[in-house]
Amino acid sequence: MPTRSPEVIERGIGRLQERIDTLTSFDVQALKKEIMPPELAALSAAIADTLERCFGKDTTTYRRYKPATALRPIQSKSYSNEFYFRQEVRENCARSVALLQEAQRALREDMEDATHVAPEQVFPSTALSRRVFVVHGHDGEARETVARFLKAMAFEPVILHEQANQGGTVIEKFEANSDVGFAVVLLTPDDLGRSLKEEELKPRARQNVLLELGYFIGRLGRNKVSALKRGDVELPSDYVGVVWEKMDDGGGWKLALARELKAAGHEVDLNKAFSL
Numbered sequence: 001m002p003t004r005s006p007e008v009i010e011r012g013i014g015r016l017q018e019r020i021d022t023l024t025s026f027d028v029q030a031l032k033k034e035i036m037p038p039e040l041a042a043l044s045a046a047i048a049d050t051l052e053r054c055f056g057k058d059t060t061t062y063r064r065y066k067p068a069t070a071l072r073p074i075q076s077k078s079y080s081n082e083f084y085f086r087q088e089v090r091e092n093c094a095r096s097v098a099l100l101q102e103a104q105r106a107l108r109e110d111m112e113d114a115t116h117v118a119p120e121q122v123f124p125s126t127a128l129s130r131r132v133f134v135v136h137g138h139d140g141e142a143r144e145t146v147a148r149f150l151k152a153m154a155f156e157p158v159i160l161h162e163q164a165n166q167g168g169t170v171i172e173k174f175e176a177n178s179d180v181g182f183a184v185v186l187l188t189p190d191d192l193g194r195s196l197k198e199e200e201l202k203p204r205a206r207q208n209v210l211l212e213l214g215y216f217i218g219r220l221g222r223n224k225v226s227a228l229k230r231g232d233v234e235l236p237s238d239y240v241g242v243v244w245e246k247m248d249d250g251g252g253w254k255l256a257l258a259r260e261l262k263a264a265g266h267e268v269d270l271n272k273a274f275s276l
Contacts, residue, residue, distance in 0.1 A: 009111045016104050019047050019053045023093045023100075040089070044069045047096065056250050061106065068099035113259075113270045128265050129181035133158045137206040137215060139188035142230050142247060145189065147186055149254055153272065155182075155261070165182035174212070182264055183216035184257065185209065187229045187244070202234040226254055226260045 020021060031037055048069045055061040073088035132155045136143040148158040163177050189203030216225045227244040229235070236242070252266040255270070262268040 009107050012050075013104050013107050014049045014109075015053065015054065016107070019043075019050050019099050020100050020104075021099050022046070026093055028086050028089050028093070031086060031089060033082050038137050040071045046121055047100070051103070054123070055105065056248065056252055059246055059252060060244075065099050065103045068096040068103075071096060071169055110255075129179065130154065130266070131156045131158050131180040131182075132210075133178060133180045133183040133216065133260075135183060135185040135209055135216070137152050137188050137190035138211050139186060139190065139230060142186050142188055142228075146186065146228070146257075149185075149257070153258065153261070153268065154268075166261045178215070178219065180220075181224065181266070183212075183220060183225045183226045183259060185213045185216070185225060186247070187213075187227055187233050187235070189231045189233045193234075204233050204234050223260075228257070 007268075020176070026268055031039060051062055051065050051068070055065070071089065071092045073085055078187040101109070102227070132150050134150070134157050136145055136146075141237060143159065147159060150157040158177055158180055160174060160177060163173060165258070187205045187209065190209075191204045192201040192207045193204045194201050213225070213227065229244050230247040245253045247253045258268050258272075262270065
C-alpha cells in the first residue's frame, strides 16, 4: 500500500462511501437477466478502481477486499430463473457493501495511526535491541533502501558483509551478529529452480536467504520477522500462508514494516514512516 497522508486517506474513505451508496441504491429489480449486465460490469469496474486508488495495485490489502468487485451471479440456475438471478445479485451487492465498510474501517485505523501521538514507551529503552538484521540476496538496491529506512527510524541495520570477520567462518560470523531484536528478510528473484516434477524454472530467493529466514523465525519468533517480497518470487511451500509484504516502488512496505516493528514492542513514530 502506498505511503499516504491523512488527507489522502480521508478522500479514500469518501470514495468508498460513494461506492457503498451506489450499491445500496442499486435497482436490482430493473436488472435484465444476462451473463454480465452492463450496469454490473460498470459498477464492478468502479469498485476495483476505487480499491486500487485506496490501497495500491495488487497489494496484500487490495487482494483482501477485491472480492467486493464480484457482483455477477455465478450459479448456473440464476440464468434460467429471474428470481434466482436477482436474488444472487442482491446477495453479492450486500457482501460487497460489507467488504467496502471493512475497508473503510481499515483506512480509519490508518488515519488514527497517522495522526496519533505515540504514548510513552511501555518498555524500558534497554528492554529491546534496536538492532535489526537485514537478510538479503543479490539485490543491493533493495538492501540499501531498507537499511536507509531503518536508520531514518532510529534502528541499527545489521548487514552481514559489513561486519568484521574476526577470523571466523561465515556461519560463526552470522551467529556472532544475530543478537538482534528484529529481522527483515528480503525475498528477491536471485536464483532459478524447480522440483523434479516440474519442467519450468521459477525465480527463487537464494538458499542462504531461506536458511536465515528459518533461523530467525526459530530464534526470535514469527512476530519479530518481517518478509518483504520483491518481484516475481516463488515462496517456500512451508512459508505459504504466512503474511509477507510486497516491496513495491510506491513505498507502502515502509508503513507495513513500521507497524510490525511497533507490534513487536519497539518505539516507532508512525507519523515519520508516512513522510519517509
